[in-house]
Amino acid sequence: MLSRTADSLFWVARYTERADFIARTLEATVRLTALPHAYLGERNEWESAVDSAGDLTLFRSLYSQANEDTVRDFLAFSPVNPSSIRSCLEVARENARSVRTALTSEMWDALNSAWLELKSFDTAMSSQDFSRFLDWVKRVALTFDGSAYRTMLRNDAFWFTRLGNALERADNTARILDVKCHLLLPETDGIGGSLDYFQWTTILREVSALTAYHWVYRQSIKPMLVADLLILNRQMPRSLANCYEILVRHLDLIADAYGRRGPSQRIAATQRARLSGATIEDVFASGVPTFIGEFINDNNRLGTAIGEQYLS
Numbered sequence: 001m002l003s004r005t006a007d008s009l010f011w012v013a014r015y016t017e018r019a020d021f022i023a024r025t026l027e028a029t030v031r032l033t034a035l036p037h038a039y040l041g042e043r044n045e046w047e048s049a050v051d052s053a054g055d056l057t058l059f060r061s062l063y064s065q066a067n068e069d070t071v072r073d074f075l076a077f078s079p080v081n082p083s084s085i086r087s088c089l090e091v092a093r094e095n096a097r098s099v100r101t102a103l104t105s106e107m108w109d110a111l112n113s114a115w116l117e118l119k120s121f122d123t124a125m126s127s128q129d130f131s132r133f134l135d136w137v138k139r140v141a142l143t144f145d146g147s148a149y150r151t152m153l154r155n156d157a158f159w160f161t162r163l164g165n166a167l168e169r170a171d172n173t174a175r176i177l178d179v180k181c182h183l184l185l186p187e188t189d190g191i192g193g194s195l196d197y198f199q200w201t202t203i204l205r206e207v208s209a210l211t212a213y214h215w216v217y218r219q220s221i222k223p224m225l226v227a228d229l230l231i232l233n234r235q236m237p238r239s240l241a242n243c244y245e246i247l248v249r250h251l252d253l254i255a256d257a258y259g260r261r262g263p264s265q266r267i268a269a270t271q272r273a274r275l276s277g278a279t280i281e282d283v284f285a286s287g288v289p290t291f292i293g294e295f296i297n298d299n300n301r302l303g304t305a306i307g308e309q310y311l312s
Contacts, residue, residue, distance in 0.1 A: 005102055006160045007311035008095040012103075013148075013164030015095070016111070019088035020141035021172040022075050023134040025049050028206035030131065032199070033068070046071040052179040055083055072130065077123045085137055089115055102157045106147035114140040156257055159250040163306060166250070170243035171299050173230055176203055178292045200226045207238045227288060228280040240295060244272040247302070254310070264305040271298055 029049040047066035050059045053075060062080065063070040078084045082091075093115040096103055121133055145165065152158040180203060200221050204210040209229060216233065217225045234241045247268045255261040283291045 001156050001160075003311055005099050006156070007307075008099040009102060009157055009160040010164040010306070010311060012092050012095045012099075012111070013161040014168040015088040015092035016141050016144050017165050017168040017172070018083060019085045019092070020138055021168070022053055022083065022085050022088065023137035023141075024206045024208075025052055025176075026072065026075055027131070027134045028202045029071070030127070031202050031205065048179055050074065052175050053083055054175060055081055073123065076130075076133070086118065089118055089137075089140070104147060104151040106151050107144060110140065110144040110147050114144075156254060159253050159257075160310075162246060162250045163254075166243045166246040167299065167303055167306070169238055170240055170247075171296065173207060173238050173240060173243070174292050174296050174299065176206060177227065177230060178289065178296065197221050203230075209236060209238065212236055224280055224284060227283065231283060231291075232275060232278060232280060241272075241275040244268060244275055248272050251306075262305075262309045264302060264309045267298070267302045267305050271295075271302065 026049060029045050032045045044066050046068060047056070049071055050056050050066060055074070058081060059066065059071075059074050062078075063074065074081050074084065076085045079086060081087060089111070093111045096108055096111045100108060117136075122129075125133060148158065148161055152161070180199065197220075200223060201210065204213050204221070204226060207230065212235075213221070213226065213229055216229060216235070219225070229236050229239065231240050233239050234245055236242055248265075251265050251268050255265055
């Protein structure tokens with residue numbers, strides 16, 4: 001496969017997954033801001049949403065304050081923000097068009113139809129219409145991902161889409177946890193404080209894991225167990241551990257097919273071993289912010305290694 005084809009497939013999957021993440025982040029923020037003010041403390045939940053998307057510096061250069069209107073515009077519709085839902089769907093569609101023959105018709109239709117329909121949405125929509133818009137974005141991502149699973153040959157084209165999807169998903173879950181540790185709790189409270197139930201429940205909803213949590217732990221929401229589910233539980237599709245199981249498996253398939261291993265296989269295997277050998281007590285003992293910060297850096301390093309090894 002040509003490196004530019006692999007690159008486009010990789011980024012199609014990444015940007016589609018990112019659009020889904022931004023929609024979930026906005027949906028969670030809407031839920032949090034609907035809570036009584038006493039539960040929220042003095043935090044600005046809208047600014048936290050921008051920070052979880054990794055775009056706070058750019059946002060502050062464009063807007064004077066973070067509120068519902070400015071954050072909705074920036075994260076959902078802004079053409080200036082490369083991680084807005086609009087930008088993600090546009091770039092995903094452009095990458096898909098450049099490798100049209102490497103995709104199935106169902107995958108192309110999912111992205112092309114979504115881009116055309118996106119233009120029909122009014123950016124000044126009501127709160128109720130905005131919630132429906134976010135549901136639509138999640139359906140687009142689900143349709144694209146489902147199409148890939150159900151229609152693609154299990155070859156290198158499929159493997160590169162899985163790499164993009166898993167790498168982006170790991171980054172997104174880590175950023176949600178990172179913002180929880182740094183921003184979602186007031187300075188006078190710690191992990192496990194009185195606000196945790198509402199915040200952690202919202203985070204579980206954000207990654208479609210609330211039902212899974214109760215299936216696995218069968219008890220009330222506890223910070224350490226939520227962190228365990230999202231970091232170390234390999235049965236949870238959006239956990240860091242599960243994402244690295246996917247990354248290692250598909251990097252190994254690519255290495256076997258191409259007859260050569262390299263830095264990306266080594267970095268992914270090392271990260272998987274770290275996650276497999278850890279306990280949630282170890283994570284909390286070392287400090288969740290430290291653990292997550294190191295993970296995000298290592299995940300970015302893997303993305304760079306994949307790019308240098310296969311995509312350039």
